[in-house]
Amino acid sequence: MVSVAESGVVALRAVLWDMDGTLLESEQLWDVGMRALSLHLGGPMSERTRLATVGGPLDLSVWRTFDGLGLDPTPDEQVAAEAWLNAYMAELFAQGLPWRPGARDALGAVRDAGVPQVLVTNTGRQLCEVALDTLGREHFVYSVCGDEVAAGKPDPAPYRRAAELLGVDPAQCLAVEDSHTGAAAADAAGCAVLVVPSLVEVPVSPRRVFRDSLVGVSVADLRDVHASVGVCA
Template sequence: MAPGNQRDLQAVLWDMDGTLVDTEPYWLAAQSEIAREHGLNWTMQDARATVGQAMPVTASILQDRGVSLSTEEIINDLLERVVAKLEGGIPWLPGAERILAELAAAHIPSALVTMAFSPVATRVASAAPIGTFHAVVAGDAVAQGKPHPAPYLVAAELLGVEPALCVAVEDSVSGTTSARAAGMEVVVVPGVVQPQSGPGRHFVSSLEDVSMESLRTILRDTAVTDHPPFDQRTELTAR
């Protein structure tokens, strides 16, 4: 790419569960506990179907399996159980606090873009290095959750940046689909359900492999291309 066409990194948008913090097991355990309390068996296949999804979707899956609670009751129950776990501390994944601090020191804003509701999202965001998160988009703040592009587009708007000049960091199929549909390059870390390779997806073994310069390089070395049109069926058949 010619120097005049280089794109400078304006912001980094972060998924939360399984990407920055090792809280995915908390959600899966909470789901399993609720199912067990209703005399149901919650399988790994059931759990995998919820990864990266909006909380009402998770509630619907639990209801489909036989949990006789309302959507609001299930969501509140899940939130209470996960928040209780977080009282013992935030389980940051290796490399997370270091890269967040690097970006904050360089005055590159970050946003947290998660399908977890605000009680969990704000708790994690407030525990991050000072000056890290300039916006938090939680699952209860958007009408359409991942895999729809809305969460990432809302985050970019809150930060006042161009989506194409952001890099998203994700671990799930629905999250990666969401960020790509919003026109962003995506760094993909290992997750419970691994997204497929494709344009605009940059796979790493962990956040320890991610640096401020590597994020900048993704934009500098990537030609501007049309992002794929949003199609909720994209890759979700694997779920």
């Protein structure tokens, strides 16, 4: 592992991509799925509950759905609801996943430039594998899924795991995120963050640079974003 102290320069060594809402329009599908789960469990989902579940780990989002309905699930009910949601989402994902604007070209440009890319998602491995059919596995040297780390975003574990797999310092990585939850995870891991909001507003922070979309984004732009944050390890 090359430490920042040894290299002396915090150069961009990798781009770490969030999936839902950043690369794919799948947050819209999660919106359908979360609302369907709420109805399945007993009633419509409030906007407050919906916003609290954007970008979060699946188990926590399911628990918040129960909680939003005033329900306190048993462990068996929680597990059954998670399985229901996973099966529902697998059907939606299998019907096809649209790209977010500019995301496909950005992935290709980074790959062509020889900068390693990792997919870092709270979505579980099973659904992630369906999504990788759309994304193209060839773009990523690794993928880190929500069910493969000790805690999902907003915990920094997924981003730390990605950096560890690459053998680089998180400060040498640029994370690309659309949600508060995801940006908080990347922030806490020590990455610079390019935020391209989708469903929810994301608060500003010294490590975050905002952009309306990925349309026209170049590798030079990503290097500039990373450099402008001036991450110090």
